[in-house]
Amino acid sequence: GAVVSQHPSWVICKSGTSVKIECRSLDFQATTMFWYRQFPKQSLMLMATSNEGSKATYEQGVEKDKFLINHASLTLSTLTVTSAHPEDSSFYICSAREGGEVEKLFFGSGTQLSVL
């Protein structure tokens, strides 16, 4: 199946700093990518939908100025957590859909963010 690469796998940062997470579709073009966060023992929560060449669509309650999303090409979307705080510590996962088939949704390996 298709591969979605996500980096870094884990990151530890100080409170107040910014962290960038990259999500790449390696062998297909993804016009749409999705960003999720997941707290321990909870389900995936969709944060935003990233569309190539246009602004991301954020879910209710997600601060767009805090979680900056850039989808500059058909294979790369980035999520930047700005001025991170300990409550932003979470598991962040991206996914990308290959083509128009709804079942072809592939996930990155996730990024564990710990803010001290």
Added chain:
Amino acid sequence: GQNIDQPTEMTATEGAIVQINCTYQTSGFNGLFWYQQHAGEAPTFLSYNVLDGLEEKGRFSSFLSRSKGYSYLLLKELQMKDSASYLCAVMDSNYQLIWGAGTKLIIKP
């Protein structure tokens, strides 16, 4: 509102069979997914059902009844490596995925 319900945790024995149920109430329906997620890892795709009935794929099978808003994932010949969380997700009329909280499956020798 939209809702996906699945048991929080289940325990089964190696070599046995286990059925994980999922019930849903969503605005529209464009398919139901099952994913496996090991701790600290991203979900991996197991199955996609859009029509009623049973889909079999090796040791794993998934069943859907749209009229009942119900699905189950059946795991046969359980192996220790099957210990993971199993996530049920439904795609609604806007093609948004609505996720269940996941069922943690514990396999005992």
